[in-house]
Amino acid sequence: MAMLRKRTIWVGVLAVVAAAVGLRFTLAQSDLPDWVAKGDDWPARKQQLQAYGERFKTSDELYQHLRDAAGGGQPLTWSQMGEPAYDWSGVYTRTGGGLEFDLDLAGRPPAKDFLTQVASGKASLATAQLTPAGQKIVQAKAKQLAATGGEYDPISDCRPPGVPRWLTEPFLKEYVVTPNQTWLMNEMVNDVRRVYTDGREHTPVEDAYPSWNGDTIGFWHEGVLVMHTRYLMQGQYQRGLQPDYSEQTTVVERWHKVDERTLQADVWVYDPVNLKAPWYTRQSWTRLTNDDKSLRLRYWDCRENANNLIDKKDDGTSEFKPFDFEKPSTGQGK
Amino acid sequence: MNKTRLSVCMMALAACVVAVPVMAHHSGAMFDATREVTLTGTVKEFQYTNPHSWLLVDVKGADGKVTTWGFEAEGPSTLGRAGIRRSDFAPGTPITIKGNPHRDGRPAATWASATRLSDKKEFNPRAGFAVR
Numbered sequence: 001m002a003m004l005r006k007r008t009i010w011v012g013v014l015a016v017v018a019a020a021v022g023l024r025f026t027l028a029q030s031d032l033p034d035w036v037a038k039g040d041d042w043p044a045r046k047q048q049l050q051a052y053g054e055r056f057k058t059s060d061e062l063y064q065h066l067r068d069a070a071g072g073g074q075p076l077t078w079s080q081m082g083e084p085a086y087d088w089s090g091v092y093t094r095t096g097g098g099l100e101f102d103l104d105l106a107g108r109p110p111a112k113d114f115l116t117q118v119a120s121g122k123a124s125l126a127t128a129q130l131t132p133a134g135q136k137i138v139q140a141k142a143k144q145l146a147a148t149g150g151e152y153d154p155i156s157d158c159r160p161p162g163v164p165r166w167l168t169e170p171f172l173k174e175y176v177v178t179p180n181q182t183w184l185m186n187e188m189v190n191d192v193r194r195v196y197t198d199g200r201e202h203t204p205v206e207d208a209y210p211s212w213n214g215d216t217i218g219f220w221h222e223g224v225l226v227m228h229t230r231y232l233m234q235g236q237y238q239r240g241l242q243p244d245y246s247e248q249t250t251v252v253e254r255w256h257k258v259d260e261r262t263l264q265a266d267v268w269v270y271d272p273v274n275l276k277a278p279w280y281t282r283q284s285w286t287r288l289t290n291d292d293k294s295l296r297l298r299y300w301d302c303r304e305n306a307n308n309l310i311d312k313k314d315d316g317t318s319e320f321k322p323f324d325f326e327k328p329s330t331g332q333g334k
Numbered sequence: 335m336n337k338t339r340l341s342v343c344m345m346a347l348a349a350c351v352v353a354v355p356v357m358a359h360h361s362g363a364m365f366d367a368t369r370e371v372t373l374t375g376t377v378k379e380f381q382y383t384n385p386h387s388w389l390l391v392d393v394k395g396a397d398g399k400v401t402t403w404g405f406e407a408e409g410p411s412t413l414g415r416a417g418i419r420r421s422d423f424a425p426g427t428p429i430t431i432k433g434n435p436h437r438d439g440r441p442a443a444t445w446a447s448a449t450r451l452s453d454k455k456e457f458n459p460r461a462g463f464a465v466r
Contacts, residue, residue: 097463150363158359158385170463172411187411188359188385239361286465294414298384302359305383307404310360318361323442325390325402329381 032069035224035254035266046104046282053268053278059250062268062278063228066252070226073219076179076197085223085257088175088182091295092263095284097170101237102127102281118142118241125241127279134274137244145240150317153239156310158302160191162212162235164251164269167283172297175263182218182225187297195227202230210234210247224256246273261287305329359385364437365406365444371435374451378402380423384409387459389423389445391431405433405445407459416462428452 033052036045056062067073080086098106105125117123119142121135130138144151155161161169172187180198185191195218202208203215208231218227229251236244249271258264263285268278288295302308307329309321375393389405407413410420423429428451433443448457 151361156360300384307388308386325404
């Protein structure tokens with residue numbers, strides 16, 4: 001009799017746990033945004049996706065919410081790799097080009113007195129909601145550009161751009177999906193982001209250290225790769241008037257193939273130092289025509305050619321080191 | 335031997351500050367986007383390198399003195415996307431080339447466009463960023 005009672009209690013507990021998990025899953029699923037392609041209603045959709053990110057105080061919460069909605073995600077198998085959703089082969093580049101972090105701003109010519117406006121805090125070349133500290137940095141960049149007409153970009157010495165700037169670089173990219181890892185490769189400085197999708201969690205904070213591309217984990221759900229990145233180094237979203245990001249930056253990305261030639265990512269950047277609210281952008285890459293297979297990613301190093309070496313000047317701008325147009329470059333196999 | 339001629343044309347363009355449209359690994363502010371230089375000479379070397387390629391061109395001045403100019407463009411993959419191969423500019427190839435000159439007067443410029451004189455074929459490195 002006692003044994004039966006015990007069993008009944010256990011069944012009850014399990015039922016409650018299952019119901020709770022199911023409820024969490026259902027709730028998480030029910031409030032997912034409508035992931036639509038860009039169209040006539042894109043500004044309104046974009047606003048919804050921005051608001052969606054703002055519901056969560058941290059990127060960890062957003063990532064966990066998406067993971068719950070996906071029931072934890074589904075492990076991939078090698079037999080799935082040939083399916084269109086997971087075949088990311090080919091050589092890609094950023095759709096639309098431009099160096100703005102928000103692609104929607106690409107190609108917009110700034111007003112004549114734009115630098116002055118930004119320097120005084122009356123205008124911005126970003127859609128980010130900046131903290132006073134983040135705004136101060138952008139204003140200082142505007143003042144620098146207005147005063148000198150130039151700047152020094154830290155990547156001038158071929159250091160990596162780092163995440164999230166990685167997303168904006170306009171050169172070639174290749175992607176490799178495997179069941180347990182996805183590799184996002186940037187031609188520029190031989191830069192590879194590794195996304196671990198084998199169920200592991202992030203490196204424990206006590207053992208973590210900041211790096212250019214941070215530590216990225218992810219899961220797959222119905223052809224979509226959801227990623228979470230933390231432990232990043234500080235940097236800038238791009239040169240010019242794009243904001244800076246801090247070491248406290250974390251990122252949630254939702255990558256998927258939207259058609260045969262297009263990879264798309266919804267990206268929320270969280271940075272309590274520079275951003276008042278997460279910065280949502282939609283990033284996109286187009287597979288290039290490469291019928292003759294001439295487009296290839298090559299090793300990339302500033303030391304290939306001494307004429308590419310750059311110094312930072314005292315006024316904060318950059319300058320080439322002395323040119324040597326007499327000596328053949330070292331990058332020609334000579 | 336084709337006669338090389340120096341025709342430097344400095345054009346004052348708009349007075350406003352315009353960024354040199356080079357998506358480089360460095361700021362393009364060392365080049366003067368408000369001026370353009372057009373030179374005719376022969377290719378000395380095509381340094382087909384990352385992150386930037388340099389097309390070195392020997393240009394003979396009115397006094398007969400030859401100056402080597404360097405024209406900076408993007409790396410091999412972006413040039414490839416613009417249809418520019420290393421073999422297009424073998425040493426000795428006569429060309430006319432245009433670009434925005436370096437501000438400090440050194441014989442260097444961005445490479446905006448070039449015409450190979452043997453077949454009048456035009457090469458525009460900046461077309462390499464087109465997505466197609």
